[in-house]
Each structure stands twice: as structure tokens, then as C-alpha cells.
Amino acid sequence: VIPGWFSEISPMWPGEAHSLKVEKILFQGKSEYQNVMVFQSSTYGKVLVLDGVIQLTERDECAYQEMITHLPLCSIPNPKKVLVIGGGDGGVLREVSRHSSVEKIDICEIDKMVVDVSKQFFPDIAVGFDDPRVTLHIGDGVAFLKAVPEGTYDAVIVDSSDPIGPAQELFEKPFFESVARALRPGGVVCTQAESIWLHMHIIEDIVANCRQIFKGSVNYAWTTVPTYPSGMIGFMLCSTEGPSVDFKHPVNPIDENDSQQSTRPLKFYNSEIHTAAFCLPSFAKRAIGSK
Ligand SMILES: NCCCCCc1nc2ccccc2[nH]1
Numbered sequence: 001v002i003p004g005w006f007s008e009i010s011p012m013w014p015g016e017a018h019s020l021k022v023e024k025i026l027f028q029g030k031s032e033y034q035n036v037m038v039f040q041s042s043t044y045g046k047v048l049v050l051d052g053v054i055q056l057t058e059r060d061e062c063a064y065q066e067m068i069t070h071l072p073l074c075s076i077p078n079p080k081k082v083l084v085i086g087g088g089d090g091g092v093l094r095e096v097s098r099h100s101s102v103e104k105i106d107i108c109e110i111d112k113m114v115v116d117v118s119k120q121f122f123p124d125i126a127v128g129f130d131d132p133r134v135t136l137h138i139g140d141g142v143a144f145l146k147a148v149p150e151g152t153y154d155a156v157i158v159d160s161s162d163p164i165g166p167a168q169e170l171f172e173k174p175f176f177e178s179v180a181r182a183l184r185p186g187g188v189v190c191t192q193a194e195s196i197w198l199h200m201h202i203i204e205d206i207v208a209n210c211r212q213i214f215k216g217s218v219n220y221a222w223t224t225v226p227t228y229p230s231g232m233i234g235f236m237l238c239s240t241e242g243p244s245v246d247f248k249h250p251v252n253p254i255d256e257n258d259s260q261q262s263t264r265p266l267k268f269y270n271s272e273i274h275t276a277a278f279c280l281p282s283f284a285k286r287a288i289g290s291k
Pocket residue numbers: 050053054055056086087088089114159160161162192228229233
């Protein structure tokens with residue numbers, strides 16, 4: 001351990017560790033589910049850490065939040081009802097609320113401490129909770145989805161941490177089946193789907209499960225996030241049987257004159273990077289291969 005530095009050491013990425021210079025530790029706590037820490041970094045703003053794993057930094061969270069939200073929502077013509085599983089920091093809610101067609105946003109986050117800490121230390125991210133369309137449920141997303149009537153949502157966004165910890169079940173087949181049941185025909189899901197550099201086997205298993213469960217499109221996309229291990233993270237984009245969805249070509253662009261564009265313009269997402277996100281290096285195309 002180097003004094004004044006935080007290193008992200010984990011058995012999920014053996015032999016490597018991204019480090020950030022620490023100015024000051026702002027919060028340390030233990031919730032029912034995990035250790036929670038916030039620190040002021042020297043160059044990436046404030047940082048949220050759960051069980052020693054970096055979840056977001058103020059400087060690069062836009063890349064993750066904007067892509068995980070707009071890749072699905074810009075791929076269908078008129079999203080009305082959206083469910084967020086995880087996402088307790090509020091960043092996905094902030095991005096979903098840019099879509100004026102959306103009438104209802106449900107969010108199910110298991111750890112209340114994540115919500116409270118985000119509101120206290122990351123107000124520009126937790127601003128998402130202020131939207132009147134949002135209903136917050138504190139609980140397990142697996143149980144929440146079992147109680148949801150069939151065909152309720154146009155889109156589900158699974159903004160989870162990694163498979164080791166509270167989010168483990170969100171990477172397993174039964175959960176994907178319950179997501180498919182909760183979506184309307186031609187509905188879409190976007191999940192946090194790890195890195196092709198670190199977790200290709202996990203991704204292959206997820207893709208195989210999704211190909212069995214989602215009879216529409218199944219695509220892997222990715223974005224760069226400097227403070228995530230390997231500097232990138234991927235997304236699984238799937239649609240249910242019904243009106244076809246071409247994830248690679250946004251049919252529902254963010255309307256430029258939407259209220260937030262003037263006060264809070266998009267920092268990362270645009271329609272070109274939407275399409276580019278689905279381009280994969282050859283080793284990943286071979287392993288994931290979509291027709
Ligand atoms: N090693 C990559 C981790 C990716 C984390 C993404 C993430 N981490 C979260 C924590 C709380 C709420 C929503 C979150 N979304």
C-alpha cells in the first residue's frame with residue numbers, strides 16, 4: 001500500500017490494479033451488504049468505492065451513465081415505462097429523465113446506504129432522484145422483478161456492480177428470464193456486462209443465456225471508462241420477440257432542445273458513438289459473434 005494512493009486490488013482482475021491519488025477520505029461505512037467509501041481524488045473528483053471496487057468517479061461517470069441509458073432508450077421509438085435495477089447513485093435516472101416520452105421510471109436498489117451517500121456526496125449524480133416520474137424501491141431486484149406483471153416495461157436497465165457481491169444473481173439465467181417476462185414485445189434491456197479484456201468467459205455465458213431467452217436482437221457494446229479495470233466496460237443489449245430493434249442505428253435520438261441540453265448537455269453520448277459502440281475487436285467478434 002502506497003500512502004496517499006488507493007489501489008483497486010481484486011480477485012476479479014488478478015495481477016493488476018488501477019490506482020488513484022487520494023486527497024482526503026470523505027466517508028467510510030458498512031451497510032447491510034457491503035463496505036462503502038467515498039474519497040476525494042487528486043484528478044478524478046470524488047470517487048465511490050464498494051468493497052474495494054471503484055463504482056464511479058465524478059470525472060468519467062458520464063461515459064458509463066450516458067451509454068448504459070441511451071444505447072437502449074435511443075434504440076426504440078417511444079419509451080414510456082422504464083425500470084432501473086441497481087443504479088442507486090442516481091446517474092442512470094438523470095439520463096433517463098432526458099427522454100420526454102418517458103412517463104414512469106421505477107428503480108430498485110438493494111442498498112439504501114448507496115442512495116444516501118450519493119445524495120450527500122454526489123449531488124450532480126443523485127439529481128436523478130428529483131424527477132417526479134421516479135419511484136424508488138429499496139430491495140432485491142430479483143424479488144422485485146418476480147412481482148412485476150408480464151409485459152410491464154418498454155426498457156429495463158441493469159446498472160449493477162460486479163458478479164462478486166450483492167449483484168451476483170443479476171448475472172444469472174433466472175434473472176434474465178424474469179427481465180424478459182417484465183418487458184413488452186419488442187422491449188429492450190441493457191445490462192452492465194463487464195470487460196472483454198478481463199471477463200470474456202462471463203460474457204460468453206451471458207450471451208449464450210441471452211440468445212436462448214431474448215428472441216429479438218442480442219448485441220454486446222462497450223465504452224471507455226478510464227477508472228474501470230482495463231479502462232473499458234461492456235453492455236448487453238437485448239430485445240424480446242416483437243417489433244424488431246436494430247441497436248446499431250438509433251431511431252430515437254435525444255431531442256437537442258430537451259430541457260436539460262441547455263443546462264446539462266451530454267458529455268459523452270452521441271449518435272456516432274452509439275453506432276461505434278457495437279464495433280468489436282476480432283478476438284471479441286469470434287467469441288461473441290453476432291450475425
Ligand atoms: N468494475 C466495474 C464496476 C461497474 C460498476 C457500475 C455500478 N456500480 C454501482 C454501484 C451502485 C449503484 C450502481 C452502480 N453501477
